Amino acid sequence: MASVSRRTFLKMGGSVAAGVAIGASELAQAAPTTAGETQVTLPYKKQVIARAQKLQVNKPVAFNYPDAASPCVLIKMGTPVPGGVGPDRDIVAYSTQCTHMGCPVNYDAEKRIFKCPCHFSMFDAEQAGQMISGQATENLPSIVLEYNHTDDTVRAVAVEGLIYGRQSNVL
Numbered sequence: 001m002a003s004v005s006r007r008t009f010l011k012m013g014g015s016v017a018a019g020v021a022i023g024a025s026e027l028a029q030a031a032p033t034t035a036g037e038t039q040v041t042l043p044y045k046k047q048v049i050a051r052a053q054k055l056q057v058n059k060p061v062a063f064n065y066p067d068a069a070s071p072c073v074l075i076k077m078g079t080p081v082p083g084g085v086g087p088d089r090d091i092v093a094y095s096t097q098c099t100h101m102g103c104p105v106n107y108d109a110e111k112r113i114f115k116c117p118c119h120f121s122m123f124d125a126e127q128a129g130q131m132i133s134g135q136a137t138e139n140l141p142s143i144v145l146e147y148n149h150t151d152d153t154v155r156a157v158a159v160e161g162l163i164y165g166r167q168s169n170v171l
Contacts, residue, residue, distance in 0.1 A: 047156045049074050049093070052086040052147060055154075058109045063093075065143055065156040070163055071096045072143050073107060074154065075125060082128045085147040091154055093143035094129045095163050100136040102164035114140060129161075138162070 004012075044066035055061065057078035065072050074093040077084065084090045094114065096105050103118035107125065113132065114123040121134025129140030141161030145154055 044156075044158060046146070048153050049145075049156055050154050051152045052076075052091060052154055053152050055086075055091065058112070060107045060109075062096075063156070065093075066159060071104065072156070074143070074145075075107065077112070077126055079126075081126045083142060083144075085145040086154060087147075087149070091145060091147070092125065092128075093145055093156060094123075094125070095141040095143065095159070095161075097141075097164040098136055099131070099138035099140060099161075099164055100134065105140070 047063075047065055049063050049065075050061055055074075055076040057076050060073040060075050063072050063074060064070050072093055073096050074091065076086070077090045077092060078088075080089040081092055084092050096107075096114070097103070098105050098116040098118065098121055100116065100119055100121050103116050105114040105116045105121075105123065107113075108115055112125050114125060114129070116122070116134060116136070119135040121136035122132040123136070123140045124130045124132050129142050131137070131139050139161060141159055141163050143156045144158035144160050146157045147154055
């Protein structure tokens with residue numbers, strides 16, 4: 001059996017550790033997620049929500065998606081936002097159930113955030129429903145939208161994220 005010196009052992013161990021660190025950083029860049037964040041996207045039947053030209057800036061439009069037990073809101077933000085659709089890429093939609101305990105969140109048009117009245121979580125409507133503060137640990141589920149320029153309709157086509165209290169967003 002060959003003897004390995006302490007110096008050789010430490011060099012080999014350091015090289016392996018460096019290789020693992022480089023590989024982990026490349027993996028993290030390939031799939032950017034926040035610790036604890038789930039990424040679930042399930043497709044559903046397309047549902048027309050509104051006509052883009054009839055939407056008013058910063059005025060929420062309530063609807064249910066993907067089923068009658070899933071309250072959501074669509075908002076025309078007025079400036080392009082991540083995930084936005086429509087002629088100005090400024091229309092977004094979210095589930096209005098807080099990801100902490102399912103309480104209904106309210107949209108604050110002045111601050112452009114969703115607020116949970118139960119435990120004070122807040123979510124940024126202009127940054128893909130990102131959790132800002134409070135008890136919630138997940139972003140608000142985004143409703144994936146599709147814009148049809150031919151008839152000016154905005155359709156809900158999928159849910160990105162997990163609606164509170166569900167294992168697969170299906171009742």
